[in-house]
Amino acid sequence: MAAAVTSNRVMPVPQAAASAILVVEDIVMRFVTAEGGLTALDKVSFNVAPGEFLAVIGPSGCGKSTLFNIIGGLLGGYQGRVAVGGEAIYGPHASIGMVFQEESTFPWRNVVDNVAFPLEIAGMPRGERIDRARRFVSMVGLDGFEQRYPSELSGGMRQRVSMARTLASEPKILLMDEPFAALDEQTRLLLGDKVLQIQQQLKQTTLLITHNITEAVQLADRILVMTYRPGRVKRIVDIDLPRPRSSEIVSSEAFGRYVAQIWSDLRAEASRGMVDDESRVLHAGDHGT
Amino acid sequence: MSAAAVTARRWAPPLVGFGSVLVILAVVEVLIRIGAINHYIVPLPSEVATSLVRVIFEEDILHRFLITAWECLAAGALLTVFGVAAGIAFHQARLLRLACENWVAAMASAPLVLAYPLFLVLFGRSALTIIMMSFLVGLPPVILKTIEGLSATRRVLINVGRSFKLTPAQQFWKILFPSALPTIFVGIRLGLMFALINVVAVEFLINFGGLGQLINDLAERYDLPGVYAAICFVVLISVVFFVLTERTERWLRSAA
Amino acid sequence: MAEIGRLARAPQAWPWRTSVTLLRAAIVLAALLSWQMLAVSGLLYRDVVPPLPEVGVALVTLLSKRDFYWNLWFTIDEIAIGLVLGGVAGLVAGLVIGSSQFIAKAFEPYLYYLGPTPKIIFFPVMIMWFGAGAGSKIAMGAASCFFPIALSVAAGMRQIDVVLIKVGLSFRANPWQMATKIYLPAMRQPVINGLRLGLGVALIGTLLAETKISNRGLGFVVIDAYNAFNMPRLYAILIVLFVLAIGANALITRLGGLDEIKQK
Secondary structure (H helix, E strand, O other): OOOOOOOEEOOOOOOOHHHOOEEEEEEEEEEEEOOEEEEEEEEEEEEEOOOOEEEEEOOOOOOHHHHHHHHOOOOOOOEEEEEEOOEEOOOOOOOEEEEOOOOOOOOOOOHHHHHOHHHHHOOOOHHHHHHHHHHHHHHOOOOOOOOOOHHHOOHHHHHHHHHHHHHHOOOOEEEEEOOOOOOOHHHHHHHHHHHHHHHHHHOOEEEEEEOOHHHHHHHOOEEEEEOOOOEOEEEEEEOOOOOOOOHHHHHOHHHHHHHHHHHHHHHHHHHHHHHHHHHHHHHHOOOOO | OOHHHHHHHHHHHHHHHHHHHHHHHHHHHHHHHOOOOOOOOOOOHHHHHHHHHHHHHHOOHHHHHHHHHHHHHHHHHHHHHHHHHHHHHHHHOHHHHHHHHHHHHHHHHOOHHHHHHHHHHHHOOOHHHHHHHHHHHHHHHHHHHHHHHHHOOOHHHHHHHHHOOOOHHHHHHHHHHHHHHHHHHHHHHHHHHHHHHHHHHHHHHHOOOOHHHHHHHHHHOOOHHHHHHHHHHHHHHHHHHHHHHHHHHHHHHHHO | OHHHHHHHOOOOOOOOHHHHHHHHHHHHHHHHHHHHHHHHHOOOOOOOOOOHHHHHHHHHHHHHOHHHHHHHHHHHHHHHHHHHHHHHHHHHHHHHHHHOHHHHHHHHHHHHHHOOOOHHHHHHHHHHHHOOOHHHHHHHHHHHHHHHHHHHHHHHHHOOOHHHHHHHHHOOOOHHHHHHHHHHHHHHHHHHHHHHHHHHHHHHHHHHHHHHOOOOHHHHHHHHHHHOOOHHHHHHHHHHHHHHHHHHHHHHHHHHHHHHHHHO
C-alpha cells in the first residue's frame, strides 16, 4: 500500500525530552591532527524514544563512528551531553550495549562462552550465566553451535555471536556500528530480518549507525541523515512502513521512494566527501611526505 | 595545537628514555662515591667514560675494529653467496626441499656456537675459526628466507610470465627472483646480525681477533673501567651495525 | 597442460612421503660414510675426525656414567632459574612497554637495539658481581632471555586486535579482568614464541659461560674434553647437547601448537 512520504522537517525538532530514553545534546567533537584541527561533529542533537529503532546514516567521514564511540562512552573530550533515562553518562555504561563493526568475537572462547562474557564480568555464577547465554544464542538462531569456536563460523554467524553477547547484557539501548558492513548483500538482508525480529520481541531501543540506505530504511522507525564533515544533523525522516516488517519490504514502492529521498540528501554530502578525498591525495605529494 | 607542540610530543618519549638512563648513571655514580656500592665491582660511570677515550687511543681500537669488521664481512659474503644459492637449489628441487627444509630450521635453533672448541681443533685459534662459525650460524636464515621469498611469489605474477611464454630460466630470473628479493634481504640481514653477534662472541671466547678479544684482554688485566668501556664500545658498534642494516633493508625494500 | 591434468585428478595421499624419507636416509648415510672414510684416510691430524665406532663408544661411555647426569642436572638447574628470572622480568617489562605508547617510544628502542648484542661479553662483569660459581651463569642466562621475552610480550600486546579491548571496555571489565580475560589469552602465541627464543638464548648463554669458567655442568664437560684432546668425547657431548637443545625447542613449539589447533 502506497504510504505517503510523511513530513520531513528540515530543522529537526527534538522529541520531548521527557519521553526519550536517550538524549544526545549539542555534541561537538574536535580532533587535533598534524595538519591542524578537525571538527568531526558540530552540534549534533537528537533523542531516541523507548523501543524505537533509529538509524543514523551518512557518508564516510561524517563522524558516525565518532558519534558511536562517544555515545558508547569509549571516547571523551567532547562538548555536549549524552544522557540515558535522564542521567548523564561519562564512560561505558551498563545501560548501553555496543556491537562493533569489526570482528569482535574472542577467538579463544567458544560461542556460548563468548556470549556469556558480560555476565561473567558482572560476576554471575557459571551455571546461571551459561543458561542465560544459551537463550541469547538461540535468539540469534545459532542453536547447536554453542560449543563451536569463531574460527569455525562464517562472518555472518560471528556477527550474530557478537550481537548475542551484547544482548545478553540486556542493555536499555543497543548501539550498533555498521555491524553488517563486512557481509554480502543477501546475508545482510537476512540478518536484518533477524535483527527486526529480535527488536520486536525484546522491544529493544536500538541505535544503528550505517552507510547503507537500504539497510536503514528496512530496519528503522526514523532515519537521521548526517552531513559530511563537520558532521551535523541534516534531516530526520520518519519511516512510515508497516510493522512487523520483513526483507520483502525492499521491493515495495514506498520503500523505493524513501531510499530515493534519502539518497538525494546523501548524494550531495557523499560527493563532497569524494572531492575532499581526491584533493587530499592530490596534495599529499606536494609536501614531499 | 601548534606545530611546536606536535614536535614536542614527538621528541618527549625519546628524551624521557635518554634522560632516565642519565639519571640512573648519576644515581650509580653517587652511590659508589658514598660507598654504598663497592667500586671494585662497579666502577664510577665517570671513570668508565674517561676510560672510553683511553681505550680508544691506547688499545689501537681502529685496528681491532677493522679485524672484527673484516671477519664479519667475510662471513657475511660467504653466507650470502652460499645461503642464497642453497635456497634457490632447495626451491627448484622440490624433493630436496621437502627433505631438508626442516633440518635447516632445526639447525637455526641449534646452539652452534657451543661447538667452538671443536672448531678450535679443526681450524686452530685463528680468524678462520671465527669466520667459519659465524658463516654457519648466519646461514640458516638466509636459506629459509630465500626459499620463503621464492615460494611466496604471487600466483598472478607467475601466470603473467606464463602468458608471455617465458622459459623456466626467464621465469625465474625475471619474475620469481625479483619478487623474492625483499624477503631475501630480510634473510641476509638476519644472517648478518647472527654472524656479527657470533664474531664478537667467539673472539671473546677464544681470545683472538679484534674487539671481542679486547674485552677478554682487559678483563684479564683487571682493568675494570676499561672492561666496561670496551663493552660499551662493542655495544655501540653492534647498535650502529644493526641500524645500518635495518635502514639499508628498508631502503632496498622501497626501491624493489 | 600438466596443470589441467593436476587439477582434474582427485587429491591423493601425499605421494612424496616415501621419497622424502628415502632421500633423508640417503643423505644421512652418505654423510656418515664420508665421515668414516675421512676418519680412516689419515688425511687429517689424528682424531680430529675420529672413526664412527669410537664416537659411538664415547657416546655410550658418556651416557652411562653418573657424573654426566649430575652435570646435566646442574646445567638444567642454572638454565631454569635463569629462564624464570629473566622471563618474569621480561614479562613485566613487556607488559609495561606494551601498555603505553609513551613508555614504548621512550624505552623500547633500548631493548630492541641491545637485544642483538653478544651477551657473553658481559660475562666478566657478571663474574665480578656474582662470583665465579653458579650465580654468574644464571645471570648470563637471565640477561640473555630477558630481551627476546620482553620484546615478544610488548609486540604481543600491540598485536591484540583493538576491537577486543574495546569489547572489554564496553562491558566495563576491571583492569584485572581485562588482563586475565582479554590481554593474556589474546597474546598466547607471541608469548610462547618469545619463550621459545628465550629458552634458546638462555641455553646458549649459560653453556657458554660454563665453558669459560666452571668446574661443573655440561659446558664444563665440553671444555674438559677439549682440553684433554679427547675428540670422540667432545663429539659425543656436542651431539648430546644438540639433541637436547633441538628437543627442548621442538617441545615448546609443540606445546604452543596445541593451542593453535584448538583455535584453528
